[in-house]
Amino acid sequence: MSENTQLEIEEQNFLEEDICVKENLVFDRTQALTDVEMHYCPGCGHGVAHRIIMEVVDEMGIQDKTIGVAPVGCSVFAYNYMNIDMQEAAHGRASAVATGIKRVLPDKFVFSYQGDGDLAAIGTGETVHTVNRGENILIVFINNAVYGMTSGQMAPTTLEGMVTTTSPYGRDPKIMGYPLKIADLIAPLPGAYYVTRQAVNNAGNVRKAKKAIQKSFEYQKLNKGLCFVEIVSNCPSNWKMTPVESNKFVEEKLFPFYPLGDIKVPKEIK
Amino acid sequence: MPEVRLMKGNEALAEAAIRAGCDAYFGYPITPQSEVLEYLSREVPKKSNMVVLQAESEIASINMIYGAAGAGKRAMTTSSSPGISLMQEGLSYIASAELPCLVVNVNRGGPGLGTIQPAQGDYFQATKGGGHGDYKLIVLAPSSVQEMADHVRLGFEFADKYRNPVMILSDGAIGQMMEKVELFDQLPRDMVKKPWATTGKAKNRERNIITSLHIDPYDMEKINLRLQEKYKQIMENEVRYQSFQIDDVEYLLVAYGLSARICQKVVEIGREKGIKLGLIRPITLFPFPWNIIRSVSERVKGILDVELNSGQMVEDVRLAVEGRAQVKFYGRMGGVIPSPEEIFENFEKEFLKGEAL
Ligand SMILES: Cc1ncc(C[n+]2csc(CCOP(=O)(O)OP(=O)(O)O)c2C)c(N)n1
Ligand code: SF4
Secondary structure, three states: OOHHHHHHHHHHHHHHHHHOOHHHOOOOOOOOEOOOOOOOOOOOHHHHHHHHHHHHHHHHOOHHHEEEEEOOOHHHHHHHHEOOEEEEOOOOOHHHHHHHHHHHOOOOEEEEEEEHHHHHHHOHHHHHHHHHOOOOOEEEEEEOOEEOOOOOEEOOOOOOOOOEOOEOOOOOHHHHOOOOOHHHHHOOOOOEEEEEEEEOOOHHHHHHHHHHHHHHHHHHHOOOOEEEEEEEOOOHHHHOOOHHHHHHHHHHHHHHHOOOEEEEOOHHHO | OOEEEEEEHHHHHHHHHHHOOOOEEEEOOOOOOHHHHHHHHHHHHHHOOOEEEEOOOHHHHHHHHHHHHHOOOOEEEEEOHHHHHHOHHHHHHHHHHOOOEEEEEEEEOOOOOOOOOEOOOOHHHHHOOOOOOOOOOEEEOOOOHHHHHHHHHHHHHHHHHHOOEEEEEEEHHHHHOEEEEEEOOOOOOOOOOOOOOOOOOOOOOOOOEEOOOOOOHHHHHHHHHHHHHHHHHHHHHOOOEEEEOOOOOOEEEEOOHHHHHHHHHHHHHHHHOOOOEEEEEEOEEEOOOHHHHHHHHOOOOEEEEEEOOOOOHHHHHHHHHOOOOOEEEEEOOOOOOOOHHHHHHHHHHHHHOOOOO
């Protein structure tokens, strides 16, 4: 570290102490998150997604009534960060586990949190049938177009031509199949009550994504059936990009193929 | 007065599930056990709010069990061999997360899609782990319709006592046959307090987490050691078996489930001919009744293990006997059921070798 940067940091610390006084605080730690450092890579969307779910849990005052299901994927340790009762499911089976919980505890709020490999490859069967049964739960689907945890293999959601460790020359649909828009696939099912695609790449989108999660929990309270919130996210580490570059990729490449917005909204509120 | 009914094994088991205070059943149709799901789908809505759900696969069933058991409820599923194979990953997770639940395998002939006829080819899968990693199921082997009912209650008791998955390893014959069964009275639901369950984080406690992930190898080893300690306790405390005519036994038969029923007849045939046959029937396959078999093996001329497979439990018998007696095996596979006479003939061939009777 050069002396200059050292100096800059010291200056910053000084400033922070000065600014971070009670009167100035407009943002508090989310109570329903535990007070530990997350293991996610810098710039990864998982952390933000965790936070907005737990903010909603806080704001609705349902921390004691909410049970989450973590997948196998980078967010396998979600239970270390979400300060609620949680179960960690086998790879792909989170929605079946959530079904088991919700069926025996119908008055509790239940959600699963799943990556694209988990939800749209190995767990496609469970996903489709959980939605089709109209289970009264929320599925949060983090679509980062790769397998994060296993270090960047092709996911069902990987874009055409996108380079991953198992599509090193770019995804060729003739050999590897086409990217799967699972949210569009499940939306027509009668069991799906609310299906939306959101993102957490900027403050505005974070607010919208949070709103979608809040709506989903409100619907769950009213026993409306299955809510599905896709979050188009990033994986800077495996995309081999800086966080800023990865956000650019999200906007320029992922959004055109996975457009943001509601895919299915409840009839009565349309 | 307990209620006595004439029932199919599978139906007795289903009725026992309701009476044992089971909160949730998840299952997928497969012969020869579909009657369980059918019976529960028909009977439960008439009298209880127990959850009965036909899942989209056995993989889904076992993971629904994981969720429901993790939420502190009595949960069970039933299937037959191919379906049980699909559940193995889930069972490994359940064993590791120490979730009490009941899984029933109405064993049919295999491997592969096999046949729908009764077999015992899943003994290894049931007793040696089945899925990945070092874990054990507690395995009960009913040999009558009565036990199909009783083992449900016992199975849930074991599951809750040890926070361990329990398997009832039955077969197509026991599941399909009709017999008189004395049904135990309805037990209340939610009998067992489960403070570890994910029921929503109450203000006055830490959050509850159900997981089988322990990324630090030393933590993972600790979990393994704890599990092994639990299995040791189970081996010390819960062995169950039934014996027939072993006081003066000269030749011992060892068999479980359906083959034990046949072997009871073999003992009679032998005794009529003046041969002192006896039988030990393991009721718990894990924990296996090593001690009794070991002690009887010291005073017999030979042991014949009989199974509806190529010889699986016989390995445990040999481990128990440790060379103290000659252990032979007779079995049929693929859903073929040997007659008592056929088994007796083979016993004669193995041990009496033309000796004048
Ligand atoms: C049965 C099984 N197969 C494979 C794996 C290995 N595995 C762990 S995570 C994962 C993919 C995770 O990718 P994704 O669901 O997209 O989540 P992300 O890590 O990107 O958040 C795979 C294949 C496993 N744990 N279990
Ligand atoms: S590997 Fe990718 S998905 Fe996983 S934490 Fe890092 S950036 Fe996030």
